[in-house]
Ligand SMILES: [Zn+2]
């Protein structure tokens with residue numbers, strides 16, 4: 229169970245995206261005035277929120293990371309500053325990360341799932357290069373004691389290179405005698421991970437090999453097909469294959485029974501059958517679409533940029549959308565103001581997510 233303060237702060241963080249003229253006092257009372265000031269800049273856009281706003285949702289989505297592969301601040305902007313310096317990355321020098329919505333780690337979502345018996349399970353989507361930092365910052369903030377299942381979208385560095393640190397969120401055993409954490413991956417990703425992390429995949433010790441403490445993982449192969457759902461820690465996931473570059477398939481995931489949520493972190497083109505599964509005009513309207521956007525203009529060979537992201541949001545027509553995967557081109561408050569105007573015009577609330585955003589939700 230979460231302490232009341234954590235839950236109500238989180239609820240406020242979530243609500244502030246869409247509720248008019250929320251009170252700064254709420255945040256002062258909860259000890260995060262900088263975040264309040266930052267988020268107040270979002271203005272007064274109001275839209276009916278399908279996400280649980282009644283405070284009785286015991287499940288939640290926690291955005292552990294909302295940035296691109298290099299993460300933000302981009303190190304180059306700080307060690308070889310341009311003239312004038314990059315304003316988004318420079319903020320990292322003066323504002324603590326937990327109060328800076330322009331501080332973005334690799335994309336990752338933690339699903340805090342409250343089961344019918346009241347116990348919580350924690351499902352982690354992706355374990356990127358910045359995983360340790362995300363654990364230190366947000367697991368402590370939201371009292372997350374462990375990870376019960378891991379789901380991987382693909383095997384790129386920004387989705388998997390934190391796997392070594394999974395041992396930090398597992399029970400301690402010097403002899404590795406613990407229950408392994410289920411990890412759901414495609415066959416293709418598994419083969420790549422066996423090369424990147426042979427010691428995490430190895431089943432048996434070699435003769436003469438000494439025991440070294442490493443993450444204990446129970447590898448489970450999933451299919452790149454929306455017709456092959458799987459269940460992780462009690463949550464049903466429908467794989468959503470999408471093109472991430474024309475030579476590569478990445479998975480997004482559809483989950484949630486009471487609220488339908490789609491998480492798609494790496495996409496350059498939708499496969500029509502996948503788009504149909506999550507579209508209002510297809511299998512049904514999403515309550516929340518979480519979608520990739522890399523740059524503000526133009527296009528990119530392996531990711532959506534804002535024009536393609538907003539086109540996709542219009543076609544898919546979810547009740548609301550949150551964007552992730554942003555580079556330092558995006559300035560959180562400034563660009564959320566633009567997105568509010570877009571949302572008013574198009575009738576679909578869309579905002580940039582930020583690291584640490586926690587949304588209570590009925591799953
Ligand atoms: Zn920068």
Ligand SMILES: [Zn+2]
Nearest residue numbers: 382384472494
């Ligand atoms: Zn990728």
